[in-house]
Amino acid sequence: MRKTLIVIGAGMESIPILKKAQKMGLHVLAVDANPQAPGFAFAHEPIIGCVYTPEITVAALTLWSKKGGKPQGVICAAVDAPGTVAAVADHFGLNAVSMETSRLATDKIAMKDRFRKRGIPIPWYREIFSAEELTRIIAERRETMVLKPVDSRGARGVLRLVYDSPEMPDPQWAFKYSRKESPSGRVMVEKHLDGPQVSTEGFVVNEQPFCPGFSDRNYEFLDRFAPNIIENGGDLPSFLPQDMQQAVKELSGQAAIALGIENSMFKGDMVVHEGKPYVIEMAARLSGGYFCSHEIPWNTGVDFVGTAIRLALGETPAPEDMRPSFQKGVAQRYIFPKPGKVISIEGVEKAKQMDGIHMVEIRTAVGEMISPATSHPARAGVVMARAATRAEAVTRVKAAIDAITIITA
Structure with a gap:
């Protein structure tokens, strides 16, 4: 009898994980809130749940299990949902991170507190509760800082505050902007460490x-x-x-x-x-x-x-x-068109035919709107190259990116 794997997340980037599980001979359940999630086409059974709401997913899978199903594993794919994985694992008695570990991994203040106690080197950090507190910290520390939501993902609400720079945003605006991207309304600031x-x-x-x-x-x-x-x-x-x-x-x-x-x-x-x-x-x-x-x-x-x-x-x-x-050499770059309505997309097939190009994925279409890039999900496409060396892979991926033009108006 085939083992059953639950995959939390059925978006585009989840597809390789779903395909791999099928190739391994597993019975694959994919969980997502979107009935049209593209990953559902690569699962044996789609489950309408919620990637970021554990109780909804556990309830949906409990209903599924009453029909005689029994899972042997759970994993999340290209989504930051260890809390849902932990809840499902706890419910069905599966191997995964604990609820406490999932909490530490998704609450950046709790994470940093644990690292500090264990002697893990981290940047200076502090949770803040007002724009006035942020203004005071900037004035006291006089260095580049990073402002971020405590519990968001994909670089949403993350800002680089360069001290004494024309690009320094207004602290009132920055605090509200970052807090808006936090499900719990919590914000933190940490020292920006220069370096690779x-x-x-x-x-x-x-x-x-x-x-x-x-x-x-x-x-x-x-x-x-x-x-x-x-x-x-x-x-x-x-x-x-x-x-x-x-x-x-x-x-x-x-x-x-x-x-x-x-x-x-x-x-x-x-x-x-x-x-x-x-x-x-x-x-x-x-x-x-x-x-x-x-x-x-x-x-x-x-x-x-x-x-x-x-x-x-x-x-x-x-x-x-x-x-x-x-x-071996691998290089990846993203496509960032100018904001506006997509008028045309050119050069994709040319890029795909270039030496060493192993992925060209366009994430927009003619007629769609391109918003300003304020977080990682705003990327309009990705290109990946392979070569014997890093330098050659970088050369190849840059050439492919240059060949693609997404015209907006």
């Missing part, structure tokens, strides 16, 4: 961390999108020296264990500041942006999603299955 930023992704198995995912994050458009902080893909393998890469990986594992992650996956936002690694944030889930499903396997040979699914089913992967067997 890195995305890590790995597993903790029997208290031992493995970190095959390691990508240099690209923030070339900081000035263009200021004060919003919008990432523009990334490059693999890293340009950082091997000893620093190892230090970042070790810190990622320590941070994951500090959150209570065990026999599950983690995703770290890291920075190397003045020669020392720091944790910005740590998530208890698979990444979005095709990092876990495409970039890590292309870069390292590690079947990351397959390993994550095996852990969700209660299996124990072999250590060699979680360690890179090579380091």
Whole structure:
């Protein structure tokens, strides 16, 4: 009898996880609030639930189980929903992160408090409750700060406040803007640490961390999108020296264990500041942006999603299955058209035919409106390239991006 895997999330970026689960011979349930979610086409059974409301999803799955169904695993795909995964796992007795770990991973103040207590290097931070408090902190610290919602995702409401700069937004506006993106109405501020930023992704198995995912994050458009902080893909393998890469990986594992992650996956936002690694944030889930499903396997040979699914089913992967067997070049960039109504989309087929281009995904269409890029979901498309080296992958992805034109008016 086939094992059943519950996949929380059925959006576009969930499709590779759903397809992988089917390829592994599993019976796949996909949960999403959108009846038209594209991932439903790649699941055996669609379940109308809610990615970010655990009780709704548990109720929907309980109803499903009364028909005789019994799940063996649960995982979330390209959505920051460890709380829903934990609730489903708790209800059905499955392997996943605990409710406490899911809380720590989605409440940035609770997360930072735990890291501080465990001695994990992090930026200075503080929860704030008014624009006046923000104004006072800026005046006292006189340095670049990051303002963010305590419990949002996808860079929504995240602002870079450059001290004594013409681009510094009004604190009253900034506080309201950030708070609006917090489901609980909570806001925090932290010191902005200059230096290379890195995305890590790995597993903790029997208290031992493995970190095959390691990508240099690209923030070339900081000035263009200021004060919003919008990432523009990334490059693999890293340009950082091997000893620093190892230090970042070790810190990622320590941070994951500090959150209570065990026999599950983690995703770290890291920075190397003045020669020392720091944790910005740590998530208890698979990444979005095709990092876990495409970039890590292309870069390292590690079947990351397959390993994550095996852990969700209660299996124990072999250590060699979680360690890179090579380091090949991968580069990813996003498409940011000018805001307005899409008049035409040109050059897509040309880009797809270019050497080394392995993904061109356009997320808009003629007639749709392009809003100003204030968070990661605003990206209008993504392109990914592969090559023997990082430099060649970057050259290829830039050429493909240049070939695509989305005209707006």
